[in-house]
Amino acid sequence: MATCAVIVCDLMCGLRRSMLMGERVRFSSAVRRTMGKMVTYFAFVVMVCMVSVAAGGIWKIDIYACLLVCLIEGVSIIGNILKPKGYDIDLKKVLNLFGRKALRVDEDISDCITKK
Numbered sequence: 001m002a003t004c005a006v007i008v009c010d011l012m013c014g015l016r017r018s019m020l021m022g023e024r025v026r027f028s029s030a031v032r033r034t035m036g037k038m039v040t041y042f043a044f045v046v047m048v049c050m051v052s053v054a055a056g057g058i059w060k061i062d063i064y065a066c067l068l069v070c071l072i073e074g075v076s077i078i079g080n081i082l083k084p085k086g087y088d089i090d091l092k093k094v095l096n097l098f099g100r101k102a103l104r105v106d107e108d109i110s111d112c113i114t115k116k
Helices: 001-020 025-055 061-085 091-102
Strands: 086-088 113-115
Touching: 001 025, 001 061, 061 086, 061 091
Parallel strands: none
Antiparallel strands: 086 113
16 A cells, blocks of 8 residues: 555656646656556565565565565655756665665765756
């Protein structure tokens, strides 16, 4: 349920971004892309749940799979919110930053978000 809510929220933020940036919005194509994402993510989560059950549920990877989907969509939502304001997120630098923070290496965050 949470994954579906995040995907629908991404749809709404994407429609809002397109309207604010003056792009042509076709609701049918936006919904079609969103449904494609839902099917892909659902298939991924079902596959991970089957692997988790086959492994005996020891590692709880099904929870992490759902969190991964929510993280991916969360980054998309943040990007959709910041794009009309002239900011751009470099996902590679953000992931590098999180990795360095997890390993307790100091890193400057100024390169992650740039103003156009």
